Amino acid sequence: MxxxxxxxxxxxxxxxxxxxxxxxxxxxxxxxxxxxxxxxxxxxxxxxxxxxxxxxxxxxxxxxGLHDLLVAALTTAAEDYAAQVNELASTTRLTRENDVEVLAGLLAEATGPRRERTIAEYELHLLAARRPTLRPAARRWVEVMAEICRALPLSEVAFRALVAAVDGLLVQALVADTPPTAEDFRPVLEYLIRPE
Incomplete structure (x- = not known):
C-alpha cells in the first residue's frame, strides 16, 4: 500500500x-x-x-507501553492470519472431498514455513492468559480457526473438539524435532472430521 x-x-x-x-x-x-x-x-x-x-x-x-505494543502485535498477527484464511477460502472452497487436505495443508504451513510466526503467536496467547487485555486479540485467532472449521458438516460438539484438537496438533508439531508434513496430519484430521 x-x-x-x-x-x-x-x-x-x-x-x-x-x-x-x-x-x-x-x-x-x-x-x-x-x-x-x-x-x-x-x-x-x-x-x-x-x-x-x-x-x-x-x-x-x-x-x-510494551503492553500496548504486544496487544497490537497479537491483533495484527490474528488479522494477518484471518486475511490468509479468507484468501484461501476465496480460492479453495472447503468441501467434504477436500476438507482434510486443505486443513492438513494449513497445519503443515503453520508448522513449516510459518513456524516462527506460529511460535510467536502461541507465546502471545500464553501471555494473554496472564494479561486479560490481551485476551480479545488472542480469541481472534481462535475465531479464525473456527471460521475455517465452520464450513465442515459437524455437530457443535464435534466442531469444538476439532478446533481444540487442531490447537493441540499445532503445539505438538511446534516442539517436534522435524516439522510434520500434511501427510502426517491427514490421518488425525480424517479421524476427527469423519470418525465413523
Whole structure:
C-alpha cells in the first residue's frame, strides 16, 4: 500500500497520516520478528526500534507501553492470519472431498514455513492468559480457526473438539524435532472430521 494516503474528511489524501500508519505497521512487524527470533521476553522499545530501523522515540510515540505494543502485535498477527484464511477460502472452497487436505495443508504451513510466526503467536496467547487485555486479540485467532472449521458438516460438539484438537496438533508439531508434513496430519484430521 505504499504511496496510498489516508483520506481526510474533505476527501484529500493525508500524507502525514499515511506515513504514520506505515511507521506504526513497521514497528508492529518488527515486534513480531523479535518475538519470532527471541520470544516475548526480548521485546523492549529499544530492541523493537533497532529491529524496525527507527528511533526509540518512535516506538514510544506510537505505543506508550510494551503492553500496548504486544496487544497490537497479537491483533495484527490474528488479522494477518484471518486475511490468509479468507484468501484461501476465496480460492479453495472447503468441501467434504477436500476438507482434510486443505486443513492438513494449513497445519503443515503453520508448522513449516510459518513456524516462527506460529511460535510467536502461541507465546502471545500464553501471555494473554496472564494479561486479560490481551485476551480479545488472542480469541481472534481462535475465531479464525473456527471460521475455517465452520464450513465442515459437524455437530457443535464435534466442531469444538476439532478446533481444540487442531490447537493441540499445532503445539505438538511446534516442539517436534522435524516439522510434520500434511501427510502426517491427514490421518488425525480424517479421524476427527469423519470418525465413523
Amino acid at each position: 505504499a504511496g496510498v494516503g489516508v483520506r481526510s474528511e474533505q476527501g484529500r489524501v493525508d500524507g502525514r497520516r499515511a506515513k504514520g500508519e506505515r511507521r506504526r505497521r513497521e514497528i508492529i512487524e518488527a515486534t513480531l520478528r523479535v518475538i519470532e527470533r527471541e520470544g516475548v521476553s526480548a521485546v523492549t522499545h529499544r530492541v523493537v526500534a533497532r529491529e524496525a530501523g527507527v528511533p526509540t522515540t518512535a516506538t514510544t510515540y506510537y505505543f506508550a
